[in-house]
Amino acid sequence: xxxxxxxxxxxxxxxxxxxxxxxxxxxxxxxxxxxxxxxxxxxxxxxxxxxxxxxxxxxxxxxxxxxxxxxxxxxxxxxxxxxxxxxxxxxxxxxxxxxxxxxxxxxxxxxxxxxxxxxxxxxxxxxxxxxxxxxxxxxxxxxxxxxxxxxxxxxxxxxxxxxxxxxxxxxxxxxxxxxxxxxxxxxxxxxxxxxxxxxxxxxx
Amino acid sequence: xxxxxxxxxxxxxxxxxxxxxxxxxxxxxxxxxxxxxxxxxxxxxxxxxxxxxxxxxxxxxxxxxxxxxxxxxxxxxxxxxxxxxxxxxxxxxxxxxxxxxxxxxxxxxxxxxxxxxxxxxxxxxxxxxxxxxxxxxxxxxxxxxxxxxxxxxxxxxxxxx
Numbered sequence: 001x002x003x004x005x006x007x008x009x010x011x012x013x014x015x016x017x018x019x020x021x022x023x024x025x026x027x028x029x030x031x032x033x034x035x036x037x038x039x040x041x042x043x044x045x046x047x048x049x050x051x052x053x054x055x056x057x058x059x060x061x062x063x064x065x066x067x068x069x070x071x072x073x074x075x076x077x078x079x080x081x082x083x084x085x086x087x088x089x090x091x092x093x094x095x096x097x098x099x100x101x102x103x104x105x106x107x108x109x110x111x112x113x114x115x116x117x118x119x120x121x122x123x124x125x126x127x128x129x130x131x132x133x134x135x136x137x138x139x140x141x142x143x144x145x146x147x148x149x150x151x152x153x154x155x156x157x158x159x160x161x162x163x164x165x166x167x168x169x170x171x172x173x174x175x176x177x178x179x180x181x182x183x184x185x186x187x188x189x190x191x192x193x194x195x196x197x198x199x200x201x202x203x204x
Numbered sequence: 205x206x207x208x209x210x211x212x213x214x215x216x217x218x219x220x221x222x223x224x225x226x227x228x229x230x231x232x233x234x235x236x237x238x239x240x241x242x243x244x245x246x247x248x249x250x251x252x253x254x255x256x257x258x259x260x261x262x263x264x265x266x267x268x269x270x271x272x273x274x275x276x277x278x279x280x281x282x283x284x285x286x287x288x289x290x291x292x293x294x295x296x297x298x299x300x301x302x303x304x305x306x307x308x309x310x311x312x313x314x315x316x317x318x319x320x321x322x323x324x325x326x327x328x329x330x331x332x333x334x335x336x337x338x339x340x341x342x343x344x345x346x347x348x349x350x351x352x353x354x355x356x357x358x359x360x361x362x363x364x365x
Contacts, residue, residue: 029226036233046257047358052350165340170253
C-alpha cells in the first residue's frame with residue numbers, strides 16, 4: 001500500500017518546480033540527425049585482392065626451406081562442379097596436373113549438391129524472395145577438401161582459380177571465399193588457407 | 205471600464221519523451237556513421253555478391269560492371285546486354301572503349317606520381333561486378349584493365365559477417 005505524496009510543500013509553494021530548458025538541445029538534435037542520416041551506411045563493403053600474374057608486380061620469391069616442389073593448387077570451376085588439382089595430380093579423377101583442369105573432360109572432384117536449403121542460403125543469404133538454382137556448387141565440401149590440402153602443404157599460399165566462361169561471378173567469389181580462410185570449430189580467429197588468388201583465363 | 209480578461213493559460217510542451225527518441229536515434233546513427241571512400245548505388249542491375257572477406261576497401265579507380273553497362277568512376281563507358289559486350293566494341297578479348305578510358309586514368313595517375321613521388325601509381329582497380337554476370341565478361345574486363353596497366357584487382361563484395 002502506498003501513501004499519497006505529501007502536498008504540504010507544494011501547496012505552500014515553498015520549493016518552486018524547476019524545469020530543464022531542453023530547447024537548445026533539441027535544436028542540436030534536429031541538426032545532427034539529418035546530417036548523420038545522410039552519411040549512414042547500411043551495407044558494409046569489403047574487397048578481395050587478386051593480381052594479374054603476367055604483367056603484375058613480380059612475386060617476391062622467398063627461399064624455399066625444403067625441397068618440396070610448389071603445389072600450384074588449381075581449382076577449375078565448371079557447371080558440373082569443382083576440379084581440384086595440384087602440380088602432381090588431379091584429385092579424384094585421373095592424373096595430369098593443371099593441364100587436366102584446363103581440359104575439363106574429367107569428372108569433377110567436388111560435384112554439385114542438391115541440398116535445396118544449402119543452395120538457398122549460399123545464393124540468397126537471408127533474403128526470402130530470391131531465385132536460386134538447385135543443384136548448386138558445393139562450397140562447403142570444397143572448403144573441407146582445401147583444408148585437408150592446407151594441412152598437407154602448410155607453407156603454400158597461392159591458389160589458381162580457373163572458371164569456365166559461363167560461370168556466374170558469384171560462384172567465383174564463393175570459391176575465393178572457400179579457399180581464402182576458414183574458422184575451425186571453437187576458434188575465434190580465422191585461419192588463412194590460400195589467400196593469394198590468381199584468376200586464370202580458363203578455357204574459352 | 206472594460207472587463208478584465210482572464211490571464212491566458214500558459215501551454216507547455218513536454219518534450220522530454222521526444223528527447224528520449226532523439227537520443228536513441230542519435231546513438232544508432234553515430235554507430236553506423238561511415239567515412240568510407242567508395243560509394244555504391246545499389247540497384248537491380250548491380251547486386252554485388254556477398255563474401256566473408258574482411259579487408260576494407262581503399263580508394264582506387266572504380267570500374268563497375270552491371271547487367272546493363274560498364275562505368276568507370278561514374279562515367280558510362282560501354283553497354284552490356286545479356287552479359288556480353290557488343291562485338292563492334294571489341295578487339296579480340298579487349299574492350300576498346302574501356303581500354304581507352306582506363307589508359308587515360310593510368311596516364312593521369314602516372315603524371316601525378318611524377319610530380320608527387322609519395323603518390324605512386326600502383327595499378328589498383330576496384331571491380332564492382334554484378335553477381336550474375338558470366339565469368340567471360342569478368343575476364344574481358346580483367347584483361348582490358350591489365351592491358352591498361354591496372355594489374356592489382358580488388359573485387360568489391362558485401363561483407364556478410
